[in-house]
Amino acid sequence: MPSSFVDLHCHSTASDGTLPPAQVVRLAVDQGLSALALTDHDTIAGVAEAAAEAKHLGLDFLPGIEISAEYPHPGTMHLLGYGVDPQSPALRDLTKALLAGRDSRNPKIVDQLQKLGVAITMQEVQREAGGKVVGRPHIAAILERKGYVSSIKQAFNKYLAPGGLAYFDKERLTPTQAVAMILDSGGLPVLAHPIQLRYQNDAQLERVVKDLLDLGLAGVEVIHTDHDAPMVEKYTALADRFGLLKTGGSDFHGTNKADIQLGIANGRRVPREWFDQLMVALRDKKQLGISAAKSV
Ligand code: AMP
Numbered sequence: 001m002p003s004s005f006v007d008l009h010c011h012s013t014a015s016d017g018t019l020p021p022a023q024v025v026r027l028a029v030d031q032g033l034s035a036l037a038l039t040d041h042d043t044i045a046g047v048a049e050a051a052a053e054a055k056h057l058g059l060d061f062l063p064g065i066e067i068s069a070e071y072p073h074p075g076t077m078h079l080l081g082y083g084v085d086p087q088s089p090a091l092r093d094l095t096k097a098l099l100a101g102r103d104s105r106n107p108k109i110v111d112q113l114q115k116l117g118v119a120i121t122m123q124e125v126q127r128e129a130g131g132k133v134v135g136r137p138h139i140a141a142i143l144e145r146k147g148y149v150s151s152i153k154q155a156f157n158k159y160l161a162p163g164g165l166a167y168f169d170k171e172r173l174t175p176t177q178a179v180a181m182i183l184d185s186g187g188l189p190v191l192a193h194p195i196q197l198r199y200q201n202d203a204q205l206e207r208v209v210k211d212l213l214d215l216g217l218a219g220v221e222v223i224h225t226d227h228d229a230p231m232v233e234k235y236t237a238l239a240d241r242f243g244l245l246k247t248g249g250s251d252f253h254g255t256n257k258a259d260i261q262l263g264i265a266n267g268r269r270v271p272r273e274w275f276d277q278l279m280v281a282l283r284d285k286k287q288l289g290i291s292a293a294k295s296v
C-alpha cells in the first residue's frame with residue numbers, strides 16, 4: 001500500500017530551487033512520500049529527469065508547472081498546471097512566452113543594481129541559475145554571497161521585492177491566457193496558495209475563484225506553507241462548494257527557502273487521496289479530449 005502522503009508543489013534547479021530534479025525525487029522518497037509533482041516556475045525542463053528517477057525509485061510522479069498571472073498589486077496570482085504534456089506544442093508556446101517575459105525583465109534589474117554600485121552582471125546571474133529560468137532568487141543568492149545583504153530575505157526586502165531599489169515587474173499572462181494555455185497543454189489548472197491573492201474579504205476571494213472556474217479552473221491549493229488552520233478550513237469549504245479538486249504542497253525550494261521541508265506545509269501533510277483524485281480528473285480530461293477530437 002502506498003504511503004498516505006504526497007507533495008504537489010515544489011521547485012528544482014530547473015527554476016529557483018537549489019536541488020536538481022532527481023535529488024528532489026530522492027528526498028521525497030526519503031521523506032516517505034508516495035507521490036510528487038514537480039512545479040517549477042515557467043518550465044518543465046526538470047520533469048524528464050525527475051520522472052526517470054521517480055520511475056527508478058517507484059515514486060508516483062506528475063509533471064507540473066507554476067505560472068504567475070497578471071493580478072493587481074499587492075496580490076499575486078499563481079496557477080499550477082498539473083499533468084501538462086511535455087510534447088504539446090501549446091506547452092512549448094507557453095514556456096516560450098514566459099521565458100520572454102523574464103528575458104526582458106532580468107537585465108533591467110541587473111542594470112539598476114549596477115547603477116546602485118552593486119558588482120553584478122547578467123553572465124553571473126545566468127551562471128547562478130544554471131538554466132533557462134533565471135529568477136530573482138538567483139540574483140538574491142549573488143547579493144548574499146557578495147555580502148551586499150545578509151540573507152535572501154533581505155535581498156528581496158532591500159532590492160528585489162515591489163518597493164525595493166531594483167524592482168521591475170515582468171510581463172505576465174492574463175489569468176484567462178494562463179488557464180487556457182494550461183488546458184491546451186493537456187493539464188489541469190489549479191489556483192496556487194490563494195492567500196497570496198491578498199483578497200480583502202471572502203466575497204472577493206469567491207469572485208476570483210468563480211471567474212477562474214468559468215475559464216476552466218480545476219482545483220484550489222488548500223494546504224500550503226503560507227496557509228494556517230483557518231485558511232485550510234476556508235479553502236477546503238470553498239473547493240468543496242464549487243466542486244473543485246483540492247491540492248497541496250510545501251513549495252519546497254531547497255536552501256532558497258531554507259525553512260521549508262519537502263512534504264510538510266506549515267506542519268501539515270498532504271493526503272494521498274488528493275493526488276489520486278487529481279489523477280482521476282486528468283484521466284477524465286484526456287478521455288474527453290480524445291472523444292471530442294474524434295467527434296469533429
Ligand atoms: P521571479 O519569478 O523571478 O519573479 O521570482 C519569484 C520568486 O522569488 C518566487 O517564486 C519566490 O521563490 C521568490 N520570492 C519572491 N518574493 C520573495 C521574498 N520576499 N523573499 C524571498 N523569496 C521571494
Ligand code: FE
Nearest residue numbers: 011016041253
Ligand atoms: Fe519560487
Ligand code: FE
Nearest residue numbers: 066078192193
Ligand atoms: Fe507560487
Ligand code: ZN
Nearest residue numbers: 009011066251
Ligand atoms: Zn511555488
